[in-house]
Amino acid sequence: MDSTGQHPLDQDHLDGNALAGALDQFVSDLTSAECMCAGCGSSGPLAAALLYTKAPGMVLRCPTCTAVLLCLTDQGDRQVLTLDGVRHLVIDKP
């Protein structure tokens, strides 16, 4: 921030609210999304990955190298989704 309390790049960006429309598609079924593993670089639909559920959270692993792609944890009143092992997701528009 500068002396006026403004971020120095203010003129170059919008705030995150402007992403809402573009993210709408994420509320639909994501299991058909094409996922690239950040570990080994292989790609495939999330539906073809390996899901482990007998655990404190749901753990999805790469079917090629078994690295963790994503983890979904239920904290009761909220969920935590981490995507550390995902390089990218390719999602078809509805």
Place this chain on the structure above:
Amino acid sequence: MAVPTSGFTGRRQNRDADLPPGQYLTDGFPVMSAGPTPQVLLRDWSFQIVAGPGETHQWTWEQMQALPQEDVTTDIHCVTHWSKVGTTWRGVSLDTLFEDVESEAEYTMVHSYGGYTTNVPLDDLLDGKAWIVSEFEGEPLQSAHGGPARLLVPHLYFWKSAKWVNGIRLMDQDLPGFWETNGYNMYGDPWREERYW
């Protein structure tokens, strides 16, 4: 007016009263796993403590078994709400393994075959609070439950008792392991119900 009694559920309620909040008793031993079960041959197994650059202490399976073995009877508490009371284990105290380790570090990262990690403060591994166990209920520890050997640190939620353990790295700061990165508490005291962030 009839006064409600505990009836047939009384014993269960009394036993549950000895459990941490939010826990229920189970007689089984649920298998929890976030990935494939590593199959580790005893001749390939090793355990190491990395205390710093150039200071690594390592044991083979034979060397570990030659150390003094302790019998431990304890309750265990899984963060998924089940508890199991009076479980019996046999293994080597971390006090024995840390006897010759010199470090100013206060934190540790526990590592396992298969890549699992979990963080535990060093004080919680010492003074008779943690073991590397290789027997459960008088039998060799099954691979599904972490065999050949797992960490046992029963005063914390059971995700801290890393299955298939193969090492402990000392750290100057507290960094999150696998579940601690994915929504679970950095410390995990079941009596204070420290489940999540």
